[in-house]
Amino acid sequence: MIEDDTSVAEMMGMFFKKENWEQDVAVDGIEAVEMFKANAKKYDLITLDLNLPKKDGIQVAKEIRQISPTIPIIMLTARGSESDQVLGLGVGADDYVSKPFSPIALIARIKALHRRVMMEETQFKEEQTQISDDFDIKTDHLKISKVRREVLFDDHAVTTLTPKEFDLLYTMAQKPKQVFSREQLLELIWGYEYYGEERTVDAHIKKLRQKLEKVGPQVIQTVWGVGYKFDDSQINK
Structure with missing residues (x-):
C-alpha cells in the first residue's frame, strides 16, 4: 500500500489482517519505487494513492510499470476527479477507487482484480503447453499469437503491450x-465483476494506439457514439 496517510494505512492493515493478507506500506513516492524495485516479485498487488509527497502517484505508476508491466495496480483518487482517474488508467492502473472509500469496497475490488489476474495466469500456463509458430489471427497487416502474446505489424514487433492492451487488440482483430x-x-475483457466505468476502455485504447503507431498506421478506429473497431484493410501494402 502506497499511502502517506498513516491512519488510512493502519485501518486497511486491520482489514487485510482479517483476510490473512500481508501488507507493506510506503509513505512517499520515492520510497515506494525503491521498495518495489528491491523486491518486485514479493508483491501480488499494489494500492497507490495519487497525492503523494516527493513523487506523485502518476510518476510512481509509470516507474512501476517499467519494472513490471503486469503487477495489478488499484489507484486511489479524490472523489469526482475524473481527469486524475483517466490519467491514472492511462499510465497503467488497472482500476481506481475514489476517496473517501469503504474498506469493504476496496477489499472487494482487490479480490476481483486478483481473481482475474490468477485466471489469466492459469490460462496462460495451460496455453504454454500448446505453443507453436502459428498465429491465431492473420489480417492484411497484423499477426497475433495469443499463446506467445506476440503481435507483428507488417512483421515489425509491437512491444510492451500490457495484458489488457493485448486483449483489446486480440478481441477486436478477431x-x-x-x-x-x-x-x-x-464485459469481454474485464469481466462482469469489473467495477470500473466506460472511460477505462478509452484510456486503454489510447495507450494501445500509441504503441501501434510506433510501427505503422493506426488501425483502431473510433465509431462516434458507438465504440471502436479494428480495420487495416484500407492501409496500402
Whole structure:
C-alpha cells in the first residue's frame, strides 16, 4: 500500500489482517519505487494513492510499470476527479477507487482484480503447453499469437503491450470491421465483476494506439457514439 496517510494505512492493515493478507506500506513516492524495485516479485498487488509527497502517484505508476508491466495496480483518487482517474488508467492502473472509500469496497475490488489476474495466469500456463509458430489471427497487416502474446505489424514487433492492451487488440482483430461498444469490451475483457466505468476502455485504447503507431498506421478506429473497431484493410501494402 502506497499511502502517506498513516491512519488510512493502519485501518486497511486491520482489514487485510482479517483476510490473512500481508501488507507493506510506503509513505512517499520515492520510497515506494525503491521498495518495489528491491523486491518486485514479493508483491501480488499494489494500492497507490495519487497525492503523494516527493513523487506523485502518476510518476510512481509509470516507474512501476517499467519494472513490471503486469503487477495489478488499484489507484486511489479524490472523489469526482475524473481527469486524475483517466490519467491514472492511462499510465497503467488497472482500476481506481475514489476517496473517501469503504474498506469493504476496496477489499472487494482487490479480490476481483486478483481473481482475474490468477485466471489469466492459469490460462496462460495451460496455453504454454500448446505453443507453436502459428498465429491465431492473420489480417492484411497484423499477426497475433495469443499463446506467445506476440503481435507483428507488417512483421515489425509491437512491444510492451500490457495484458489488457493485448486483449483489446486480440478481441477486436478477431472480427475486423465489427464495432464493439465500450460496454461489450468491458464485459469481454474485464469481466462482469469489473467495477470500473466506460472511460477505462478509452484510456486503454489510447495507450494501445500509441504503441501501434510506433510501427505503422493506426488501425483502431473510433465509431462516434458507438465504440471502436479494428480495420487495416484500407492501409496500402
